[in-house]
Structure formats: C-alpha cells, structure tokens
Amino acid sequence: MKVAKFGGSSVANATQLKKVGEIIKKDSGRKFIVVSAPGKRNKQDFKVTDMLINLGNAYVNHESYDEFLSIIIGRFREITTELGVSEYILKDIEQTIYSVLERNEPSDQKLDAIKAIGEDSSAKILSEYLRTIGLEASYLNPKDAGIIVSDEPGNAQILPQSYSKLYTLRNRPEILVIPGFFGYTIDGKLMTFSRGGSDITGSIVAAGVQASLYENFTDVDSVYTVNPNIVHQPKEITSLTYKEMRELSYAGFSVFHDEALIPAFKERIPVCIKNTNNPDAPGTFIVAEKESKEKCVVGIASDTGFSTLFVSKYLMNRELGFGRKLFEILEREDVSFEHTPSGIDDLSVIIRDNQLTPEKESKIISRIKEELKPDTVKVHYNLAMIMIVGEGMMNTVGIAQKATTALTKANVNIKMINQGSSDVSMMFGIQADDINKAIQSLYHVFFEDNKR
Incomplete structure (x- = not known):
C-alpha cells in the first residue's frame, strides 16, 4: 500500500x-x-x-x-x-x-x-x-x-x-x-x-x-549531489538517509519542503523521489539507515540570503547568562537564528535576511549595546552557507581537510566553519558572490576525484 x-x-x-x-x-x-x-x-x-x-x-x-x-x-x-x-x-x-x-x-x-x-x-x-x-x-x-x-x-x-x-x-x-x-x-x-x-x-x-512506501513525484529523475544550475549534469544520489535529506533540504535543496519528512521519518517509512515525466527511472530512495559500504558525503547544499550578527566582549566566557540574554533579545524582537558558532570572547549568530529587517536590526543592536555592554557588535551581510552532508562524517578522517583545500583552490575565503556535534553535516560560511566557484570546486573534490 x-x-x-x-x-x-x-x-x-x-x-x-x-x-x-x-x-x-x-x-x-x-x-x-x-x-x-x-x-x-x-x-x-x-x-x-x-x-x-x-x-x-x-x-x-x-x-x-x-x-x-x-x-x-x-x-x-x-x-x-x-x-x-x-x-x-x-x-x-x-x-x-x-x-x-x-x-x-x-x-x-x-x-x-x-x-x-x-x-x-x-x-x-x-x-x-x-x-x-x-x-x-x-x-x-x-x-x-x-x-x-x-x-x-x-x-x-x-x-x-x-x-x-x-x-x-x-x-x-x-x-x-x-x-x-x-x-x-x-x-x-x-x-x-x-x-x-x-x-x-x-x-x-x-x-x-502505515504505507509500505511514500512516493514523491516531481520533475527530476532523482536528487542530485549538488545544484544542477551550478554544476552541469551532476551525479545522482541513489540512496540517502532521512537525516541527510533533512540537512540537504534545509540548506537549499528544493526537492522537499524541509519539514516534510518528519512524519515518515518517525514511522521509518521509506521514501522514493520519482519523475512524473520519466516514471520508470529508479529515483532516489530515502531510508532510515545507511549501508556501511556507501561513501560518507552524499551531497553538497548551498543557500544565500544570510547575515551574521557578531558580538565580542572580553571574558565573555566568564559572564554568566551572556548567551541567554543575547537570545532573549532576539526572541523579543521575533527573530529566529540558524547557527551560533562561538569563541571564548565572541559569538556569531547566523540569521536569514528575511528575519532581520532594518527596523529589527536597529533595535537589536541598540539593546545589545545597552544591556550586554559588548566591546563590539556589528552585522555582516551577503553571506552564503554551504553544507557538506553525509552520515558518519565525524568518524571519517579528512573531510574537513578536503573541503578547505577545495575552497582554497577556488580562491574562496572561509568566513566561518561550524560542525559542532553534528554527525551529518559540516557548514561553511562564505561571501555569497563566491558560491558558484566554491560549489564547483567542492564537487570536483568529493565526487569527481577518483582518489576520494
């Protein structure tokens, strides 16, 4: 059924x-x-x-x-x-x-x-x-x-x-x-x-x-490893896990709404993405668990339209409640955040541009200055996020090295790296203007280099 x-x-x-x-x-x-x-x-x-x-x-x-x-x-x-x-x-x-x-x-x-x-x-x-x-x-x-x-x-x-x-x-x-x-x-x-x-x-x-299979018919034969508008005829993904698809769809893949798989994921129902115009093509299967023989990185997603709220204060790490107070300010201004890479004395908050109107930005910066007394608070614009996705990434040696080498070869400056505890993805923040050459270089390293 x-x-x-x-x-x-x-x-x-x-x-x-x-x-x-x-x-x-x-x-x-x-x-x-x-x-x-x-x-x-x-x-x-x-x-x-x-x-x-x-x-x-x-x-x-x-x-x-x-x-x-x-x-x-x-x-x-x-x-x-x-x-x-x-x-x-x-x-x-x-x-x-x-x-x-x-x-x-x-x-x-x-x-x-x-x-x-x-x-x-x-x-x-x-x-x-x-x-x-x-x-x-x-x-x-x-x-x-x-x-x-x-x-x-x-x-x-x-x-x-x-x-x-x-x-x-x-x-x-x-x-x-x-x-x-x-x-x-x-x-x-x-x-x-x-x-x-x-x-x-x-x-x-x-x-x-309790279906045996959930088929999602669209206008592509499968999910691709990268955006085909950036890389010509990229490789198809034959199988990936729920977690991998969730990360890919969040980070710019347009095949699925990023909340779509949650009910199927909870019931461990396999999903197959198929093409209405070519229904006999095998499509891409989305399953609960990955086979151990499959390669780690399955796809590279990207999206533009981000800004970074950067807050710096000497001895921030010793100031109890600093992060909570900062996020309370964002909450009160009805602004949600995407990522929060941090250091000892500084904290960056990645926010989608559609969340951060000029009016909200002005209020947020004013309140941060008044309530948190930072040494520096500023907003960086025109940021793009690149997500390298694959389960088991944390236990695979060399993924970060390959990615940073690829970006260096493409002459792309990395503004931010964030992996944290994620076993599914690694995120890079770069200038939006560099996104095409960054993706092309990453694709070559992870999907065209026979030595990968």
Whole structure:
C-alpha cells in the first residue's frame, strides 16, 4: 500500500495530469494520492497558489480582484476541458471560491482558505479524471480524512490524534485523492501548513496509513549531489538517509519542503523521489539507515540570503547568562537564528535576511549595546552557507581537510566553519558572490576525484 504525492509540475496542465493517471493505473498499490496546486507550465508561467494569494490580498485590502479571479478560473477551465471531465467540477471550483470570499471570518483565516483552493481543486479534478479512465477513485477532503491541525494560520502543525483517524482509511476499497497543504482544527477551521506544505501532507498520510512506501513525484529523475544550475549534469544520489535529506533540504535543496519528512521519518517509512515525466527511472530512495559500504558525503547544499550578527566582549566566557540574554533579545524582537558558532570572547549568530529587517536590526543592536555592554557588535551581510552532508562524517578522517583545500583552490575565503556535534553535516560560511566557484570546486573534490 503506497502513498503517492504529485507536485505542482505534475498537475500543471491536462497533459501532466494524464501522465499522473497512467502512473496511478500502472500500480494498484498506489491507493492514496496527495496533490499540489497546479504549478508552472513553463518558466514564464505562474503558479496557481501565487495567483490565489494575489486574489486573497486584493480581497482583504478591498481592491479589485476580478483579473486574478478570471485568470484562476481560466486555468482550471483549460485543464477540465482538455481532460474531458464533467462541467460540474469547474462549477464546483467557482462556487468554492465565491463561498470562501463571502464568508465572515478573520482575514488570516480567509487567506488560508483561499490559498488552499489550488490543492483542493487539483484533487477534485484528478479524482474525476481517474474515474473517466476506469479507476474507482474518490476525492477526500482533509477534514474527512482526519487531518487535524493546530490553530495557526499559515503555519499549522499536525496533531497526534490525526494518525489513528488516517489509519482507518486503509479499509476504503477505492483510490483516495487528498488535497495537500491544509487541514482542519478541532473546531473545523481550515488552516494551511507553511508554503510547500503539500509534501507535509503526503508524509502525514503515509505515516497515518502505515504505507509500505511514500512516493514523491516531481520533475527530476532523482536528487542530485549538488545544484544542477551550478554544476552541469551532476551525479545522482541513489540512496540517502532521512537525516541527510533533512540537512540537504534545509540548506537549499528544493526537492522537499524541509519539514516534510518528519512524519515518515518517525514511522521509518521509506521514501522514493520519482519523475512524473520519466516514471520508470529508479529515483532516489530515502531510508532510515545507511549501508556501511556507501561513501560518507552524499551531497553538497548551498543557500544565500544570510547575515551574521557578531558580538565580542572580553571574558565573555566568564559572564554568566551572556548567551541567554543575547537570545532573549532576539526572541523579543521575533527573530529566529540558524547557527551560533562561538569563541571564548565572541559569538556569531547566523540569521536569514528575511528575519532581520532594518527596523529589527536597529533595535537589536541598540539593546545589545545597552544591556550586554559588548566591546563590539556589528552585522555582516551577503553571506552564503554551504553544507557538506553525509552520515558518519565525524568518524571519517579528512573531510574537513578536503573541503578547505577545495575552497582554497577556488580562491574562496572561509568566513566561518561550524560542525559542532553534528554527525551529518559540516557548514561553511562564505561571501555569497563566491558560491558558484566554491560549489564547483567542492564537487570536483568529493565526487569527481577518483582518489576520494
């Protein structure tokens, strides 16, 4: 019994949905299908979710939204017409949009309901299409599926009681098509997960029904060792562990939402990333444990958009509560941090740029100066993070040496190194402008050098 999740590129148009239908039809074990909203049909295209967000923002701000509504309806009309499904599906989608807009509810809750229409509509269309090709299939709303979440608009968390409710779905004989990205609170309010949360839904359903495999269909044959936009035709990863995938997705790999695997990880359910456009390719398997014969480093991830808050004070290490007070200042300004490499007299806090607005930065520096009396406090900008990922790294001699040598050969200055107690990754901070040549050099050392 498998759960198959199809991403935005897989449901972008009727042609792609027909491929999805063939994939489902080919394997009777694919009993639970989770879908995203229609994604881009080409690089210049739009994602339906983005257009729904524009619609929702225009509505709550009392601006004209007719253009957005027309584009959204037109996209779904094109899909349903080409698939040849019943016209009532399109009418149902239109009615759902108007119903959400007319409901009297808080704006954040309304925006969640509007955003969810993309996934909900995909599920309704696909379930109807599956019936036209001779499969017994039903659309299943997340409320009826038992996906119960916390009352946090835009950032819902799954509640434990969901899993026992989902397990009962195993008794259903037909294929169940479930929209991703959202669930319902105990009192029936629709809440979305964070952006990209359809992957989270797929993992939740797989954990709930105790699937033998969770397949995540996207538009690539596998996960690659590095970003293919930086290195031409990089090697594919055939197998990696949950921990490795979590590190890779956090550090810039875009195949998975970085929270997506947690439910599957807890239940030790294997995951396979596959390509809707090439479903016979083996894909990448994500498993609980690594075989000892496999090489240590599996991938190199990277991401830009970081800044460093640097605080220095002589004898900082002897000042009780210094770190706690610093992090309390960040907490009060609603700023989360990523990493905290430190020395005896100094502490660096890595923060994503979207967390650190100019107003927050000014307040934080002012408070640090006033409350902690540091010798130095400043912010460094334009930082990139590179993550070398692989389980068993701590027990493998020479990983750091290879990495630093590669960066030296590329004439890249290392601003920061952080491994700490991690057995899965090693992080380097560099100037964002150097990221391409750094990744290319690291790839050569770890994946092209036969002596590795």
